Amino acid sequence: MSTVDERRISKDSYRDHLATVNAEGGRNWIYPKKPSGRYYKARNIVALFLLAFFFSGPFIEINGHPLLMINIIKREFVIFGVAFWPQDLHLLVFGMLSFVVGVVLFTVVYGRLFCGWACPQTIFMEMVFRRIEYWIEGDASDQIRLNKAPWNAEKILKKSSKHAIFFGMAFLISNMFLAYIMGKDDWFALVTDPPSEHVAGLSMMVIFSGVFYGVFAFMREQVCHFVCPYGRMQSVMLDNNSINVIYDYSRGEQRVKVGDRVKVDKGKATLADLGLEDAAHFGDCIDCYQCVKVCPMGIDIRNGIQLECVNCTACIDACDDVMDKIDKPRGLIRYSSEEAIRSGNTKILTPRVLAYSGVLAVLLTIFVVLMSMRSSLETTILRERGTLYQELPNNQYSNIYELKVINKTFDPIDYELVLLEPAGEVVSLGTVTSVEGQSLATGRFMVRLDETDMKGMQTDLRFSVRSNGEEIEQVTTGFLGPSK
Numbered sequence: 183m184s185t186v187d188e189r190r191i192s193k194d195s196y197r198d199h200l201a202t203v204n205a206e207g208g209r210n211w212i213y214p215k216k217p218s219g220r221y222y223k224a225r226n227i228v229a230l231f232l233l234a235f236f237f238s239g240p241f242i243e244i245n246g247h248p249l250l251m252i253n254i255i256k257r258e259f260v261i262f263g264v265a266f267w268p269q270d271l272h273l274l275v276f277g278m279l280s281f282v283v284g285v286v287l288f289t290v291v292y293g294r295l296f297c298g299w300a301c302p303q304t305i306f307m308e309m310v311f312r313r314i315e316y317w318i319e320g321d322a323s324d325q326i327r328l329n330k331a332p333w334n335a336e337k338i339l340k341k342s343s344k345h346a347i348f349f350g351m352a353f354l355i356s357n358m359f360l361a362y363i364m365g366k367d368d369w370f371a372l373v374t375d376p377p378s379e380h381v382a383g384l385s386m387m388v389i390f391s392g393v394f395y396g397v398f399a400f401m402r403e404q405v406c407h408f409v410c411p412y413g414r415m416q417s418v419m420l421d422n423n424s425i426n427v428i429y430d431y432s433r434g435e436q437r438v439k440v441g442d443r444v445k446v447d448k449g450k451a452t453l454a455d456l457g458l459e460d461a462a463h464f465g466d467c468i469d470c471y472q473c474v475k476v477c478p479m480g481i482d483i484r485n486g487i488q489l490e491c492v493n494c495t496a497c498i499d500a501c502d503d504v505m506d507k508i509d510k511p512r513g514l515i516r517y518s519s520e521e522a523i524r525s526g527n528t529k530i531l532t533p534r535v536l537a538y539s540g541v542l543a544v545l546l547t548i549f550v551v552l553m554s555m556r557s558s559l560e561t562t563i564l565r566e567r568g569t570l571y572q573e574l575p576n577n578q579y580s581n582i583y584e585l586k587v588i589n590k591t592f593d594p595i596d597y598e599l600v601l602l603e604p605a606g607e608v609v610s611l612g613t614v615t616s617v618e619g620q621s622l623a624t625g626r627f628m629v630r631l632d633e634t635d636m637k638g639m640q641t642d643l644r645f646s647v648r649s650n651g652e653e654i655e656q657v658t659t660g661f662l663g664p665s666k
Contacts, residue, residue, distance in 0.1 A: 280546050
């Protein structure tokens with residue numbers, strides 16, 4: 183365990199250290215002071231909205247269908263009420279690529295704003311689990327005293343209560359994740375049926391609960407340091423024009439403690455005593471260390487932009503509060519860019535931003551076009567395996583085909599298959615006449631062709647797939663015949 187003073191790192195060597203690791207290689211446990219201020223209030227509102235969406239999402243339906251369901255086991259995917267099948271993998275690929283490029287573009291412009299305001303790890307850690315900890319154990323100083331105290335009745339009660347509530351919250355979160363994966367009906371059956379009927383599902387629930395409990399009770403900020411790839415990638419996405427939580431060193435340096443400044447003003451100390459030449463070198467930063475005390479990652483933002491920073495704005499609120507008390511303008515720590523701090527100029531539309539915007543526009547265009555071309559039915563016609571052509575009287579030949587029809591909608595659809603060309607006869611061997619919603623139907627049929635309509639060993643067949651007299655799509659396949 184360590185205090186803030188024990189984690190002081192010099193400005194010249196801060197990039198060689200992690201705030202969560204001590205000189206012996208052990209864990210520096212972070213005790214952030216409870217934040218307060220305008221940004222914290224705004225984050226609470228955003229977090230409340232996101233948490234409400236997360237816990238209600240599995241039960242929200244669009245036209246009677248789930249808002250979001252990602253059932254990998256059954257290969258059922260519903261995104262914003264639209265059902266996707268494994269055959270729609272190309273759509274999911276372009277959708278995911280668009281999302282990734284969108285995240286990169288957002289990061290290039292606004293830095294890690296997502297991490298501090300919308301990341302599930304930050305939302306649950308800072309707005310749920312950390313607040314439970316403040317409620318039970320008190321603020322940072324109270325937590326430090328409690329951890330250093332002997333194991334008495336008060337400490338046992340507080341620790342056991344906290345971890346019991348932590349596990350309960352982790353259990354609740356794991357249930358919501360399972361509801362997104364399984365769907366609310368299967369999830370409800372899982373939690374209401376006898377445990378013996380859902381051993382696998384209950385095992386996953388326990389595993390998920392244990393993982394979430396370990397993450398939020400013990401790993402905490404280490405997830406952002408060592409697990410999350412987004413923080414590692416930000417160094418290649420950010421540049422000097424990216425907006426970040428940043429310390430205005432041009433205004434804040436040189437740091438002089440407010441007490442030393444008062445001594446100089448009252449003639450109780452000289453500028454030479456403080457290593458200064460004149461009072462003009464006094465910066466607005468009074469080295470109060472409040473920005474470090476509230477940081478959940480344990481860093482000193484005054485050292486510069488760092489990998490560990492998640493742009494949670496706790497340091498902005500803490501610094502603004504201090505600036506108000508010493509009659510200085512707010513914004514010593516604020517949302518800005520390195521270029522704006524250095525030169526006073528802010529440039530958003532850089533070549534990188536324009537390049538990423540162009541790539542995103544292309545991907546979105548492709549995705550929209552593919553979605554507009556997506557058929558509600560997907561028909562696959564293949565010649566039956568292990569069969570050749572059959573020779574019939576009157577110079578006719580036949581092939582037998584297997585038919586698979588996927589209904590991607592939630593409603594049943596009438597089905598009709600019509601041979602367009604060449605002229606021939608379709609003979610049903612148990613073909614499909616209707617397909618239930620979100621299901622796969624299979625059938626068999628035979629095609630007869632006159633020899634005069636065949637084009638050698640391989641003849642292309644073109645079918646029209648119709649429902650209620652309207653054509654939905656056209657499907658082609660091959661007809662095998664004798665060589666001429």
